[in-house]
Structures are given as structure tokens and as C-alpha cells.
Amino acid sequence: MTGRGMKPAILAGVAALLVCGAAGAGGTLTVGMTAGDLPTTNGNPDQGFEGYRFVGDNLYDSLVLWDLSKSDKASDIKPGLATSWHIDEGDTKRWIFELRHGVKWHDGCDFTADDVLWNMRYSADEKAPEFNTAQFAQARPYLGTYAGVEKIDDYTVAFKTKVPDSLFPYEISYVLMISPCRAKAVKYDWTQYALQPSGTGPYKFDKTVPHQRLELVPNTDYWDKARVPKQDRLVLIPMPEASTRTAALLSGEVNWIEAPSPDAIDRLKSAGMQIITNVYPHNWSYQLNFVKGPFADKRIRQAANYALNRGEMKEMLNGLMLEEYATVPPTAPYYGHPIVYKYDPDKAKALLKEAGCVPCKVTFAISTSGPGQMQPLPMNELVKSQMDAVGFDVTLDTMDWNALLKLTREGVDEHPDVNGINVSRQTQDPFNALIRHVWTGAWAPKGSNWGHFSDPEIDKTIADILGEFDTEKRLALLTKLNEQMNEAAVLIFVAHDLNPRALSPKVHGFVQAQSWFQDLTPVSVSP
Amino acid sequence: MIFYILRRILYAIPIAFGVSVVCFSLVYIAPGDPLQTVMPPDATAETIEIVKHAYGFDKPIPMQYLIWLGHVLTGNFGMSISTRRPVILEVTDALANTSLLAVFAVPLSFSIGYAMGAIAGCFPGRWLDRLVTGTAVVGVSLPNYWLGIVLVVLFAVQYALLPATGMGPSGSTNFHILEWSSAKYLVLPVFTLAMIPIGILARTTRAAVAEVRNQDFVQTLRAKGLSEWAVIRHVLKNSLPQVMAVMGLQFGYLLGGSILVETVFTWPGSGFLLSKAIINRDVPVLQGTILALSLIFVATNLVVDLLQSLVDPRIRRA
Numbered sequence: 090m091t092g093r094g095m096k097p098a099i100l101a102g103v104a105a106l107l108v109c110g111a112a113g114a115g116g117t118l119t120v121g122m123t124a125g126d127l128p129t130t131n132g133n134p135d136q137g138f139e140g141y142r143f144v145g146d147n148l149y150d151s152l153v154l155w156d157l158s159k160s161d162k163a164s165d166i167k168p169g170l171a172t173s174w175h176i177d178e179g180d181t182k183r184w185i186f187e188l189r190h191g192v193k194w195h196d197g198c199d200f201t202a203d204d205v206l207w208n209m210r211y212s213a214d215e216k217a218p219e220f221n222t223a224q225f226a227q228a229r230p231y232l233g234t235y236a237g238v239e240k241i242d243d244y245t246v247a248f249k250t251k252v253p254d255s256l257f258p259y260e261i262s263y264v265l266m267i268s269p270c271r272a273k274a275v276k277y278d279w280t281q282y283a284l285q286p287s288g289t290g291p292y293k294f295d296k297t298v299p300h301q302r303l304e305l306v307p308n309t310d311y312w313d314k315a316r317v318p319k320q321d322r323l324v325l326i327p328m329p330e331a332s333t334r335t336a337a338l339l340s341g342e343v344n345w346i347e348a349p350s351p352d353a354i355d356r357l358k359s360a361g362m363q364i365i366t367n368v369y370p371h372n373w374s375y376q377l378n379f380v381k382g383p384f385a386d387k388r389i390r391q392a393a394n395y396a397l398n399r400g401e402m403k404e405m406l407n408g409l410m411l412e413e414y415a416t417v418p419p420t421a422p423y424y425g426h427p428i429v430y431k432y433d434p435d436k437a438k439a440l441l442k443e444a445g446c447v448p449c450k451v452t453f454a455i456s457t458s459g460p461g462q463m464q465p466l467p468m469n470e471l472v473k474s475q476m477d478a479v480g481f482d483v484t485l486d487t488m489d490w491n492a493l494l495k496l497t498r499e500g501v502d503e504h505p506d507v508n509g510i511n512v513s514r515q516t517q518d519p520f521n522a523l524i525r526h527v528w529t530g531a532w533a534p535k536g537s538n539w540g541h542f543s544d545p546e547i548d549k550t551i552a553d554i555l556g557e558f559d560t561e562k563r564l565a566l567l568t569k570l571n572e573q574m575n576e577a578a579v580l581i582f583v584a585h586d587l588n589p590r591a592l593s594p595k596v597h598g599f600v601q602a603q604s605w606f607q608d609l610t611p612v613s614v615s616p
Numbered sequence: 617m618i619f620y621i622l623r624r625i626l627y628a629i630p631i632a633f634g635v636s637v638v639c640f641s642l643v644y645i646a647p648g649d650p651l652q653t654v655m656p657p658d659a660t661a662e663t664i665e666i667v668k669h670a671y672g673f674d675k676p677i678p679m680q681y682l683i684w685l686g687h688v689l690t691g692n693f694g695m696s697i698s699t700r701r702p703v704i705l706e707v708t709d710a711l712a713n714t715s716l717l718a719v720f721a722v723p724l725s726f727s728i729g730y731a732m733g734a735i736a737g738c739f740p741g742r743w744l745d746r747l748v749t750g751t752a753v754v755g756v757s758l759p760n761y762w763l764g765i766v767l768v769v770l771f772a773v774q775y776a777l778l779p780a781t782g783m784g785p786s787g788s789t790n791f792h793i794l795e796w797s798s799a800k801y802l803v804l805p806v807f808t809l810a811m812i813p814i815g816i817l818a819r820t821t822r823a824a825v826a827e828v829r830n831q832d833f834v835q836t837l838r839a840k841g842l843s844e845w846a847v848i849r850h851v852l853k854n855s856l857p858q859v860m861a862v863m864g865l866q867f868g869y870l871l872g873g874s875i876l877v878e879t880v881f882t883w884p885g886s887g888f889l890l891s892k893a894i895i896n897r898d899v900p901v902l903q904g905t906i907l908a909l910s911l912i913f914v915a916t917n918l919v920v921d922l923l924q925s926l927v928d929p930r931i932r933r934a
Contacts, residue, residue, distance in 0.1 A: 299709070
């Protein structure tokens with residue numbers, strides 16, 4: 090071959106190498122989840138928000154998505170399968186959603202308004218043939234005000250709510266849409282559907298081994314081209330035991346683990362792993378009994394908050410927490426300027442003395458573990474010792490997560506002798522962040538206001554929020570509510586988790602959003 | 617012999633029935649609720665009632681038991697609440713995976729444990745006895761959960777010789793025992809699982825052998841001029857029924873899977889399945905797994921009784 094002939098050959102060879110290299114450049118992202126089992130694939134998944142993060146939000150979309158592209162500000166909602174939404178000017182109980190054109194399900198069918206109606210029957214209409222009890226169980230808590238949906242045209246739907254609900258777009262963001270085409274093809278056999286799920290999400294189902302692993306591949310036809318996954322394959326493995334996850338990452342069997350335990354952080358760092366943390370809408374606190382016992386008195390609630398040395402707690406957790414002084418972290422847009430109960434043991438003692446509660450006997454129901462519960466046993470022991478030091482006499486009633494959930498759902502009427510419950514909460518949207526803790530309309534067992542807090546002024550603020558459709562004005566009302574809640578010391582505020590995860594140095598491109606959900610699509614794994 | 621077998625099988629029926637009642641009751645005595653984990657923490661009482669009705673949990677508990685028993689007698693163990701897969705499939709898959717561990721852990725632990733115990737029993741009070749007894753005590757005392765983690769840190773993390781978790785590179789459906797790429801996943805869990813039976817068997821065998829060695833017939837054998845090896849053979853044979861009873865229990869333990877070991881190694885066996893079912897209060901899976909494991913214990917004890925009667929005819933006559 091002459092010199093002139095060799096040049097094109099070399100260039101062609103280099104080009105071929107680049108193409109081959111590019112094809113395999115995305116790598117396989119293998120995740121060790123904290124979940125005890127694989128999340129279900131029939132739409133809204135089980136296994137809490139970890140199920141949404143890795144399975145639900147990857148296979149499926151909702152009408153309204155969360156913007157997970159930034160790490161420096163709290164995530165908010167953005168258009169998803171709906172491009173826009175607005176309240177009906179003539180009816181504040183009617184939301185109009187404009188749907189996205191040109192979206193296809195993984196099975197090739199077109200996404201239209203009929204599919205939205207079908208999905209709402211699937212999740213909420215007990216009489217419909219497509220109704221699925223498990224989906225109802227998962228979706229219903231987010232559809233408290235939902236009253237029905239109607240088709241306006243092929244790409245417009247109208248949702249009706251029982252009462253004016255300005256926060257409805259947030260609630261509908263939790264309802265994932267599945268393909269009616271695939272459901273009909275498997276004759277509504279949901280066990281079969283779970284083995285061949287079809288959504289509109291950025292990933293497609295590839296294969297699974299029940300209980301052991303779920304493998305997803307990129308949906309190269311995804312409607313949002315900026316979110317076509319950059320890795321070649323996503324493998325999800327349930328690993329409930331923290332030490333197992335750590336060992337799996339260190340030995341290279343996975344390249345991403347959720348929630349490494351605080352005492353493993355130094356070892357992981359020394360092995361070159363990336364430890365990623367960020368504040369996110371989570372609180373680790375105590376909901377209190379406002380019906381019976383000491384916490385009906387605001388001074389005692391304030392005393393408990395002043396008693397806590399949260400810096401000591403942070404030290405115990407190897408820095409993996411943010412000191413909590415309100416239901417939401419300071420980056421929340423409606424944080425405002427609440428009263429901050431900094432550590433002040435003298436003030437705590439004085440308040441207890443003024444309230445005539447010395448020693449102040451209280452009982453907290455706590456769990457041994459659970460999603461979002463961080464390190465519940467040592468953390469509760471530390472809270473007990475700090476509260477006891479100022480004049481409380483704390484008894485910890487320890488139970489497993491399932492039993493604590495039952496106690497939580499049943500409410501204070503069933504458990505009058507429990508003075509507080511230690512259940513971590515997601516505070517991702519305004520209703521779940523604030524309203525549910527203090528609204529008289531959400532008294533357990535109807536809602537999450539476990540201790541039956543009630544205050545006419547706070548209820549008035551909530552009514553104003555739900556009826557305010559102007560975003561800026563509503564934000565001001567939400568800020569007011571957060572400040573009111575702190576003034577009333579409605580919780581014992583302790584810690585915001587920092588959502589730690591450890592990634593192999595080969596993992597690139599991840600941006601940790603301030604959210605329970607995360608976007609895995611920009612992630613690639615080098616060989 | 618046939619009548620003996622039939623009688624033992626008949627005994628097993630009320631035991632299995634009793635086990636089913638106990639396991640059903642235990643699930644309901646424990647605090648918590650079977651539907652807690654299929655719903656978000658904020659599910660309202662109204663939602664819970666609708667879902668309870670759909671799953672049949674709104675019926676009185678004795679009624680639920682009778683319905684469940686009726687289904688079980690026709691081979692229908694129900695559906696898992698969490699996964700909506702048939703329980704029979706969940707249990708059989710998990711038992712098959714645990715059996716794979718047991719197939720290797722049983723001969724390993726039984727042979728080593730028996731050999732250690734026999735040696736120690738034949739030389740009571742000597743340094744060999746002390747060494748074996750000490751090792752056995754360590755084996756029994758080591759929490760296998762801790763041992764599993766230490767082995768993982770050593771062999772998977774530090775030296776990267778063996779995998780830390782899972783059942784094969786791509787799950788149990790692609791597990792090929794004859795290929796090292798799969799078989800190496802067995803090594804650490806099998807060794808960890810075998811440690812406790814080794815210690816227990818060594819101690820039991822030692823005690824049984826030492827006891828038999830003190831019996832009068834051993835003096836008679838020696839007086840008849842038998843060699844020491846021949847005497848030991850008789851001693852070991854006579855100590856066997858006692859050892860076999862413990863082996864039976866340990867066999868059941870290994871076949872039942874260890875919750876802790878399977879969780880550390882994320883081995884998808886019956887122990888791991890049981891732990892997930894307990895955490896999720898997945899009642900159908902819990903009942904199906906406990907019943908299957910109990911029946912395995914009942915069957916194992918039956919086999920051990922029969923084997924004991926073969927080794928020692930006095931048992932059959934009793």
C-alpha cells in the first residue's frame with residue numbers, strides 16, 4: 090500500500106475505533122439499593138420513594154415531573170406528559186391539563202387523553218375492569234381531593250377536585266402512567282404485566298430475576314432527547330444490609346450504593362469512592378400528642394426543642410445530617426424566617442419549671458429501622474439523654490418499622506399514652522411538607538396529623554393556600570404557615586438527612602438533586 | 617418395620633396441623649399489619665379498609681385460617697401481597713436456592729464435626745481433646761453473621777478472590793454449578809453456614825463417644841482381646857444414634873436456610889425470603905414458608921427416627 094493509500098485506511102480505522110468505543114462508552118450502572126426487595130413494576134411502585142427513584146420514574150412518566158437537573162436549589166415540578174396546566178377560570182375545582190404530542194409507549198402505541206382516563210380508572214375506580222387494588226393502595230394517598238377526570242379532546246383532559254386544591258399538580262406528580270395497550274395485551278393479568286411493563290419513561294424493561302435483579306436499558310426514542318440515558322444498562326439489586334452494600338461496592342460488584350452507614354464513610358473514601366451528599370426534603374423528628382400528656386402545653390414542646398444539642402448528633406453521625414430547626418430544610422422556598430430553637434438547656438429547664446412538669450415523663454414510640462429512619466436506635470438514645478439532662482424523663486418504646494407504621498396510621502385516639510412518634514417524613518411538596526402535620530382535616534386515621542394538632546389560625550392559612558392559584562401569593566402563604574408551625578413548636582425538630590450515596594470513581598455525570606427522586610440518565614460508567 | 621414407618625407418618629400429620637395453627641396465630645399475634653408496606657405511610661383509614669377487603673383481611677381470623685387451610689390442602693398457597701407472585705413459586709424457588717447451600721454445607725460440616733468429635737472423644741483429657749473442644753467452642757460461639765462479614769472483607773474486599781454477594785453473576789436463573797464463575801459464589805456462604813453445625817456436632821459426638829467408652833461392654837470387648845481400633849469401631853457405632861438425632865436437627869437448620877447468613881450474602885434462599893416476609897408482613901409468604909420449613913423438619917425427624925431404628929434395633933422395639 091502506498092503512503093497515499095494508507096492515509097484513508099488509517100483514518101477509517103481510527104473512525105471505526107471511535108465508533109466502537111462510543112458504542113460501549115456508557116457502561117453498566119449497577120446499583121445496590123437499600124430496599125429489601127425489587128420494587129414492583131406495575132406503575133406506582135412499592136418500596137417507598139426508593140421504588141420511584143430507581144424503577145417507577147425510570148420506566149414511567151407522570152403528567153407532571155420533578156426537575157432533578159440542579160443540585161443547588163430545591164427541586165420543583167415541571168412539565169412531563171402534560172406540557173402545561175391551569176385552573177379553569179370559571180371553576181376552581183377543575184384543572185385543565187394540556188398533553189404532550191408525539192409521545193409513544195414502549196410498546197409503540199400513541200399516548201393520548203384516553204390513556205390518562207384509563208390510568209385514573211386503573212388507580213382509582215373500583216368498578217372499572219382495569220382497576221388494580223395494589224395500585225389503588227399506592228396512588229390513593231396522593232389523590233385525596235381527586236373527584237374525576239374527563240376528556241376534552243385527544244390531547245386535553247380536565248381533572249375535577251372535591252374542593253379547590255391549588256396543590257393538585259404536585260399530587261398528580263406521584264401518579265405514574267402505564268400503557269393500556271400492554272395491559273390489554275396481557276388481558277389485565279398484572280403478574281404478567283410486571284414481567285413485561287411498558288411506560289413512556291427514559292428506560293425500557295429488559296429482564297428480571299425475581300427478588301434478585303432488575304435490568305433496564307435506555308429508551309432511545311424517549312420524548313425528551315436531553316434525558317436519553319447515557320449508560321448502556323441499568324442494573325438494580327436489592328441489598329437491605331448496609332455492610333453488604335459497602336462490601337459489594339468495595340469489591341466492584343456494584344458501582345453505586347445507597348445510604349452507606351456513617352461508620353463506613355472513611356473506609357469508602359480511602360478506597361477512592363465518591364461520597365455524594367446534599368440536603369433534601371426529609372425530616373427526622375417527633376410528631377407529638379396534642380390531646381393528652383405534657384406536649385399539649387406549648388412551653389413543654391419548646392423546652393424539648395431547646396434541650397437538643399443537634400451538633401452533638403451531627404458529630405455522632407460522622408457529619409451526615411443537617412441540624413433541623415423546622416419541618417423543611419432552609420433551602421425550601423417557603424422556609425422564611427421561623428423561630429429557631431437553638432440548644433439552650435437553661436431555657437429548657439426554665440420552661441419545664443414554669444409549666445410545672447419536673448420530672449416531665451414522656452414516652453416515644455420508635456423503630457429499630459425503616460426507610461428514612463437513619464440510625465434510629467443511637468439517635469433516639471442521644472435524644473433521650475439530652476432531654477433527660479434538662480428535666481424530662483423519656484421512655485423509649487421500641488418496635489419494628491411495621492408496628493410503628495400501624496401505630497402512626499391509627500393516630501393518637503388509639504394510643505393516648507404515647508406522647509410522640511419518631512417517624513421520618515418526606516417534605517417534598519407543600520402538602521406533605523407542612524399541611525398534613527397540622528391540618529385539622531388530616532387528623533389520623535383520616536390523614537397524617539397523628540397527634541390531632543388543631544389551631545383555627547393555622548387552618549385558616551391552609552384554606553387560603555388551597556384556594557390560592559397565584560404561585561407567588563401561595564408561596565407567601567406557605568412561608569407564613571411554616572413560620573406559624575415553628576412558633577407553635579408542632580414537632581421536636583432533630584435532623585435532616587443528607588441522602589448519602591457512594592459511587593465508584595468510574596461513575597461520572599451524576600448531579601444529586603435536592604429531592605427523594607434522582608435522575609440517572611446523565612450517568613455514565615467508564616471501563 | 618412398615619408398621620413403624622406408617623405409625624411415624626401418622627404422628628407427623630397432627631404435628632403438621634399443629635404447626636400450621638401456631639404459625640398462623642403467630643403472624644397475627646405479632647404487632648403490625650400485613651398491608652402496611654403495600655401502602656405509603658400516609659394511606660388513610662378509608663383506603664386501608666378498601667384494600668383489606670380486597671385482600672380478604674377483613675374477615676375474622678379463624679375464618680381466614682380455615683380459608684387458607686382449605687386452599688393449602690388443594691395445593692394453593694395463595695399469592696404474595698408484595699410481589700403478586702404465587703407463594704408456591706416463591707417458596708420452591710427459595711428452597712431450591714437454599715438446598716444448593718445445604719448440599720455442600722451438610723457433608724462439609726457433618727464430616728468435619730463428626731471427625732473432630734470422634735477424635736476428641738477417643739482421647740479424653742488429652743491435648744488433642746482440648747484442642748478440638750476449644751475449636752468447637754469457638755465454632756459454636758462465633759456469630760455466623762459476623763463471621764460472614766469478616767470473610768467478605770477478607771476474601772472479597774481485601775484480596776478480591778471471591779464474590780461478596782448474590783447468587784451468580786446474573787442471578788439464580790443463570791447459575792451453573794459446574795462453572796467456576798457461578799460456583800465461586802457458593803464458597804463463602806457455604807463455609808459460613810457450616811461453621812455452627814461443625815461446632816455443635818463436634819461437641820455432641822465427643823460427649824457421646826466419651827460416654828459410650830465408659831460403658832461396661834467396652835471393657836468386655838477389651839477383655840476379649842479386640843484391638844483398640846476394633847473397640848473404637850464399636851464405640852462409634854453405639855454413639856451414632858445420639859449423634860444422628862443432632863445431625864437431623866442440624867440438617868433441618870441448614871435446609872431451612874439461615875436468615876442472617878443469607879441476608880449478609882444476599883443469597884435468595886428461604887431464610888432471606890422469610891426475613892423479607894417478616895419485615896413486610898407478607899402473610900401468605902410467611903405462612904407458606906413457615907409451613908414448608910416445618911414440614912421439612914417433621915420429615916427430617918421422621919427419616920432420622922427411621923435411620924436410628926436401623927442402626928439400633930432397640931429403638932424399634934421400644
